[in-house]
Amino acid sequence: MGMLLSAVAVLVVTHVLINRVGAELYVPVCVVATAALVLLARLGGVTWDELGMGRSSVRRGLRWGLVLVGVVIVVYGVALAAPFTREAFVDRRVAGLSAGELLYRVFVRVPFGTVLLEEVAFRGVLWAVIRRRWGTGWATAGTSVLFGLWHIVPSRGLTRSNAAVGAVLGTGGTGVALSVGAAVVGTALAGVLFCELRRRSGSLIPSVALHCALNSAGYALAWTAARAG
Template sequence: MRMLILAVVVLAAANVLVNRLGPGLYVPVCVVTAAVLVLIARRSGITWEELGLGRSSARRGLRWGLVLVGAVLLVYAVGLALPLTREAFHDERAAELSAGQLVYRVLVRVPFGTVLLEEIAFRGVLWAMMRRRWGAAWATAVSSAMFGLWHIQPSRGLTGSNAAVETLFGTGTTGVALSVTAAVLGTALAGVVFCELRRRSGSLIPPMALHCALNSVGYALAWAVGRSWGS
């Protein structure tokens, strides 16, 4: 139990750091935190297989990952083609990025920062430690709730940067509170899906692939849509 508490404390400290330090330190903090969490899990007796990082499940995980990436590309293509959903891709934070910043965000920050830390933490270390103690259902419920709470700080600016979110919730204090609540609930539900992918495949590769595709492709499309709207 002490090692599980330690892992939660390390993750909480990382949440503060990644939201307060400059963008240049984001990826190093995420990589170091992920490594520390894995070390904590291993010291507590968690195996590589329990973490979803074992060799035996890697091939199956890769197959699942390829299918999931393809599904994301299809859904995004449909969403971009429909006028009703196209507005959801307009995000000022992405549109303001230069081409170089976009490449860094898509190929470095998202996969080696956001996805690496969040999947190692919530679907790897915490899920494995909780599953061993309380079973898969409780591990999924608690780690997913924590995943939702993890997104409180980064979701506070949604109403000012995303046109669809602003239209839905407004920009006042109430609108911000509602958008943050919706983001927390949405990411918690996404966490349940990620956990189930990890459980069924036995590997962290499928949730990592899905998470990375959603974020990286989403940023690229938001950047393209934002530039076309601004031109």
């Protein structure tokens, strides 16, 4: 229990920091927090296999990961090509990025900041620690709920930045509350999927690959949609 509480404490502090520091410190904070969580787990006796980082599952994880990345690219491409779904990609937070800023987000901020921290934290350390004590079901449920709650702050501006969401829910207080609630539920369900990929493959690689593809390709397509529009 002590290791679990310590890991949650690290995440709480990290969450506060990444929502307060400048963009240039986002990735370093995420990397340091990830290292601290892994060190905490290893000192507590959690093995590399339990963390989803064991060598025995690398090949299987890479196979799963490649398939998942391909599926995301195809689905996103179809959605961007269809007029009735294209508007969902329009995000004001991305539209104003330069090509260099976009490349930084796609190839640095997302994989080495957001995805590294969230996958190691929720599908690696927390999942392994909870599973040890209460079993797989509780590990998946608990980490998925925490993953959903993790997205409360980032989703507060969704109705203003995404035209499609703002049009459906409105930009007032009620719309913001609904968008935050939808984001929490949606990311919690995504967490269940990521945990299942982790469980079935025995590796973090599939959930890392899927998470990275969803976020990075999402940035790239939002940027493309803004210019096409």
